[in-house]
Amino acid sequence: MPETGLTSAPSSRARPAGRGGRRLKPVAALLAAAALGLAAPPRAGGHEIYTGLHDKTGQLCCGGSDCAATVFREQGGAYEFLTREQRWVAIPQPRITFLPIPGDSDTRDHLAHLCYRAANDFDRADDNRRQSVFGDIFLYCAFIPPGGA
Numbered sequence: 001m002p003e004t005g006l007t008s009a010p011s012s013r014a015r016p017a018g019r020g021g022r023r024l025k026p027v028a029a030l031l032a033a034a035a036l037g038l039a040a041p042p043r044a045g046g047h048e049i050y051t052g053l054h055d056k057t058g059q060l061c062c063g064g065s066d067c068a069a070t071v072f073r074e075q076g077g078a079y080e081f082l083t084r085e086q087r088w089v090a091i092p093q094p095r096i097t098f099l100p101i102p103g104d105s106d107t108r109d110h111l112a113h114l115c116y117r118a119a120n121d122f123d124r125a126d127d128n129r130r131q132s133v134f135g136d137i138f139l140y141c142a143f144i145p146p147g148g149a
Contacts, residue, residue: 049101049102050066050101050115053101053102055143056097059141061140061141062141063140066116067114067115067140067141068113069112070082070083070111070112071111072110073088077093078092078093079091079092079093081112083135083137085136091134091139095142100145112143114139115139115140115141116139116140118138119137
């Protein structure tokens, strides 16, 4: 057999991707971890604490991504909450539930929870829906834990 100058020593390069290829193993491990929820970072604030949450009237508060921890301030007997859009919105006291959120371990002063979506023209035009519009939001629930004020 003629000398070609090639050796049969194993190559230091990985095998091409394909069946049994070395490149698939890290990808497969990453996909498996993602499927188990290990690769994704947890949602800020642990959104699962809002699952099944109701306000004091029995209204369901959250449709999946409507709620978030926030801060509030009291001004002249009125409560204002900071929205996700970084705007203060006044919420009348009768619409605020003064109860803790089960699973919430944050006990900082002036911590609150606000569940809402952006208000639309239909919300503003309908007499029944208008009572849930405050500024630019359609309010589902507002919570201030006892002692938070």
